[in-house]
Amino acid sequence: MAAEVLSSARWSYCGEPEESQRAVLVQFSNGKLLNPGNMRFTLYKSSDSTNPRKRGQRILAAETERLSYVGNNFGTGALKCNSLCRHFVGILNKTSGEMEVYDAELFNMQPLFADEPIESDSSLENQTKTFREKMDSCIEAFGTTKQKRALNSRRMNSVGSESLNRAVTKAAEEIIGTKGMTALLSDAAQDDAQDESLYLPPCHDDAATPKDVYKFDDLLSPAEYEALEAPSEAFRNVTSEEILKMIEENSHCSFVIEALKSLPADKERRDRQARCLWFLDTLVKFRAQKVIKRKSALGPGVPHIINTKLLKHFTCLTYNNGSLRNLISDSMKAKITAYVLLLALHISNFETDLTMLQRDLKLSEKRIIEIAKAMRLRVSKRKVEVAAGREEEHRIGVLRLPLPAPQNAEHQAKRRRIT
Template identity: 65%
Template sequence: MAARAVWQYRGQPREGPDTVLMQFSNGKLQNSENVDFTLYKNNDTINPRKKHRRILVAETGRLSYMGSNFGTGVLKCNSLCSYFIGVLNKDSGKMEIFDAELFNMQPMFSDDLNESEAASENQAKTYREKVDSCIEAFGTTKQKRALNARRMNAVGSETLNIAVAKAVENIIDTRGVDALVSEATPDKLEEESVFLPPCHVDAAKPEDIYKFEDLISSAEYEALQIPSEAFKNITSEEILKMVQTNSHCSFVIEALKSLPSNEEVRDHKARCLWYLNTLIRFGFQRVIKRKSAVGQGIPHIINSKLLKNFTALTYNNGRVQNLISASMKAKIMAYVIALALHISDFQTDLTVLQRDMKLSEKRVLELAKAMRLKISKRRVPMGGEEEDHKIGILTLPLPIYQPANSQRKRKKMF
């Protein structure tokens, strides 16, 4: 009686099948002794989609072959069929059955290697470089022309920077660093005047020192008619609601309480107060992210003026933004003081404006002195108590402005 063979199923290991089957797409393997096989496993053993991924590489003296069980070139039969390999032990008559996986081995040519290198280079490119590559390949004539112009400008700016650097080196060699630093240091008075409203020091009247037209143009004044109607016809109940909700600055609220009854003067002050309140609210922002700088209901001419005169353009994350820097906030404060002088007969409470703008008292007083104001103290009732407030007065003749760093320190007497 012939001996019977008994087979035993080993099952599937936890790491996946250790036995592989392969077929070569361009022929049959005649001699396996001259082929080196390497099986690569995915290091990610937690992700259920990645832990079973395998790559089989076969290297010969002429070609290299590669097959994988994932990707676009994977065989569909792996998901429909199960493959097994049986190993017969002739001595014991037992056959061990192992799970196996079929790999389709395809030859790898130099073009494939170049494609992988190109893919890695493409990943290293920035988003702008990838967009430029797409424009070169598929862009319209107008887009290609704009791309060439931008690249020419970049080359021109780089050339200009190199030329400037060489010129600076030559000047430093001939004149020295100390002379350049002394000439490059700006005067404190000139630096302050950049952020101050135009000052007419030869004016004969206080209202002509900081002219109203330099603060609000005639076109802007006309545009303020409609939004300032709410201030012109305000009631005591609405003022009380402003105080409770803290929706407007304190200077504006106090001025609204004492609006004159004269129709023309009342309309003028209502427009000025509305613009002043808008300017202070505008100064609270840091980066302007939308076209409407302060909100809805702002006339376009006012919104454009705020963006143009009181913001600095910056470039961040590929976008141009309007930034209200510390110097621009000081400029806003200077224009607020000048407009408040016109509203309150050229005497304004600097302490109230300083609290509305949330600036330091030292900074506000330095701006007021740079604007040639006379600073005095006054006891002002606030909430049932009296406080010492700094009052800025615009009088003739104008006091001489002395920057803080130019004041001589007194010598200590021993």
């Protein structure tokens, strides 16, 4: 009769159980119980119902006449099988032949001796340790020689860093006490001005003429100027048809094309203008890049000495993925912009169209004006005729003596990041 009932039994999964319907399975770490009927079990639940990680934490306590046992479903003593698989308990109703299946949790019960408190001072201390401190303790106890050596080295560096921080703090307090905050702020403003000057061409305040304020030799050395003769030949002998082709193909920046339309007839001046325009056009193209992956980044037509100048003076050497590369940072872009402005001033008799250069360099009007004022230029507005007889209002930068006074520290702080 029992066999007939079992053969016709039906499974009925009760779905996600309520807390009262979750079954508990236990195993004892130190053997089997001789008399399980005398066990008294108590299940403790976490009182933190808001934290999803703590909400399901359970502690199961069991007592016999001789020993007490405890098990939990969290922490180091929890069984990993609870997270890797699911356990079920089935209750068979022999009359109806239906088996109700409930979810279950497995607890590993370990003996708890009377003279051993449930939560010792060491366990409390362990709970307050960070993950790094716990890992360090494991390395001290079970780590290899290499791991222990690395741990000692890191701790020594940490001690050295703390000592250095204390020394720096003490030195800073002594300096502030000696010089005072006002003097330190003044020194910081001067340092900002010096940092900014690293990205601007050398300025000679005591010059008698505009061309001596920013000397041409600071832009191009005699050897570099000589090397520009061959590549600038196309500009020197340019025709009207070639200029129209440049406009159609957009092969050169607008400032260069406009200057080529009005090259001087004098042979020496024409040659100088052509060389300056070719180098200005090269700087604009060079600035448009971000990373220079090869030494001849602008093609075979650029002389070696010019390539070297561009990489040395207008890029930062960085290390990436096992190789060195030249990066054009924001500060280097500021430097290139300043040198382009200076070339334009020498080309156009120290009065240049900032709006046209701004568009060629893809800058905002505010940024080009900031750089121009940092170079001690006077900035004004002027109507400029463009195509089809239409006029536009352009910003004009003029280098004129006497030079405007340098801006104060508040203005310098605002233009520390020039791009």
